[in-house]
Amino acid sequence: MSAPHPIELRLSPDTTNFGDLPREIDDLLQQGVVAYRRDRAAAEALFRKALAAAPEALPVYFCLYKIHTYQGNLDAALGAARSGLQEAARQAGWPADWRAWSPQPLAADGAARFALYTLKALAFIHLRREEPEAAAAMLDALRVLDPTGAVGWPVVAELAAGLR
Incomplete structure (x- = not known):
């Protein structure tokens, strides 16, 4: 009989x-992500604190719209995603209205x-809110702005097609 292998804790x-x-x-x-598993209100408070301290930090908007979408709080998810979209457009030097965006080479980040990515998230939120026309308009724009589907919008488009 061979010796047992030592257990390595990583x-x-x-x-x-x-x-x-x-x-x-x-x-x-990071604290908000951990808190989300046990106390969603505490997670949101941490994300809101981060937003107040750094409204230019795009990942904060992501955290907010994700947790609200997961919870089914679609009004709050919509608000966080819209705010994140506006901040991202500002940082990218794009018009505030996504309908005025034109295709450009897409960087890895x-x-x-x-x-x-947030426009895709907004399309998903609109689908969850049973607003297929709004989702379709965003998906149509993404087909032009991101023809390769790099941000994952084809998955949302498939969901939308399945709801028809």
Whole structure:
């Protein structure tokens, strides 16, 4: 009989990579992610604190619209996503109205990608709110702005098609 293998305990940090953020903002988001599992109100409070401290930090909007969408609080999700979309458009140097955007090369990250990703999220939120026309308009824009589907909008388009 061979000797038993030693058990090796590896601890990996339970963190989400939010990108290049000030340490204090990243800490608030990490705490919010952990808190979400046990206390959603505490998670939202942490995300709101991060938003108040750094309204230019796009991942904060992502956290807010994600938790509200998960909870089915679609009005709050819509508001957070719209705010995030406006901030991302501002940072990308794009018009505030997504209908005025024109196709441009898409970087692997950055404000432009976040704007398109958030437009996709808004389409999903509109589907959940049973507003298929609004979702369809956003998906039509994404077909032009992101023809390769890099931000994942084809998945939402398939959901929309399945609801018809």
